[in-house]
Amino acid sequence: MSQQLKFKGTALFNGRQLLPGSMVLVLSDKGIVQDIVHESVAGDDVQQLNGLLSPGFINTHCHLELSHMGGIVPEGTGLPAFLTSVMEKRGQQDVLAQEAAMQQAATAMWESGISAVGDICNGTATLAFKKDSPLYYHSFIECMGFVPGFAQQRYEYSLDILRQFRELNGPGHSCSIVPHAPYSVSEALFSLLSATPDNMPISIHNQECEAENSLYQDKTGAFLDFYKHFNMDASAFTPSGTNSLPAWLPWFRQLPVILVHNTYTTEQDIAYTRELAPRAYWCLCPQANLYIENRIPDIGLLRSQGCTITLGTDSLASNHQLSIWQEIQTIRRHYSNIALEEILQWATLNGAMALGIEGKYGSFEKGRQPGVTLIDEKESRRIL
Ligand SMILES: [Zn+2]
Known part of the structure; x- marks a missing residue:
């Protein structure tokens, strides 16, 4: 024996x-x-x-591709300015330095007791080291494009990346193609993404800042300046007159959806999600929210509405370490009334369910x- x-x-x-x-x-x-x-x-x-x-912990939201950006983006600027900074600075280091930073961050996650990671990918930079990793990865191939005329082209670009990641699929890897965020994906692109067969879970950055809701309510707020800064034509966008979440969620009804951040999600948004997407997971990355917006989500509201919560670290562009235990500690500092037992379930079993790997993990x-x-x-x- x-x-x-x-x-x-x-x-x-x-x-x-x-x-x-x-x-x-x-x-x-x-x-x-x-x-x-x-x-x-x-x-x-x-x-x-x-x-x-x-x-082992499950980190349901990470961007290993941004691991070389530790300490580069200023804190407390709000999301649109943060995104501008990331987009302008992410390619400034050479490829070898970027690879070394990703490897180092992945090793640190493993050693800190994280067993599985939902990792956002805009390209194929993480492909090589995911081949032989002790960590389980679900690679979320992230697609974005706010101009409807380019939807097909952007979709094809991300599909090509998805095909390359699919070759890694097996016991230690899975992948799906997903929208970046409501302010960066056109209706035409949402439509293409939602029609992708055998594609789950979905992951999306949700209501990370007030400006996302303002855009959908009446086409106002900081994202208009963001589009102007990058010469993006937002003229085709028609506001829904609602918060962002009810405008796009119908594309993914009944699918497992990981909603990431939820810093500006209301009780009404949650009630709507419960009806339309009963398999929704609410991923919290409190340290990134504090870094970018100096605010954390209303966790009391999410709990009172029976939301299934998971935890993520986001990236080293918006966090000082990729540690689920540090995220837990931050939540405990702000919500001392929540039992450790409950938060540990968010960090383990709930995360495994969100990634569909509870048969082995969590x-x-x-x-x-x-x-x-x-x-x-x-x-x-x-x-x-
Ligand atoms: Zn993110």
């Missing part, structure tokens, strides 16, 4: 519940969960660890192989 691994911490989070420190996690030597048993029947060779044991159910993360107040680290 192959050797078993047995771990015991100060507490054990199984993906849904926090169990006492007297419970022992039993795994095969390959890290497949065999059981959770009381220490009195666990036998010999139990490794006692100083910290809380959790299944919990310590028997037969799963989610990785094991050890957490103390200061940091999280992978032990398996």
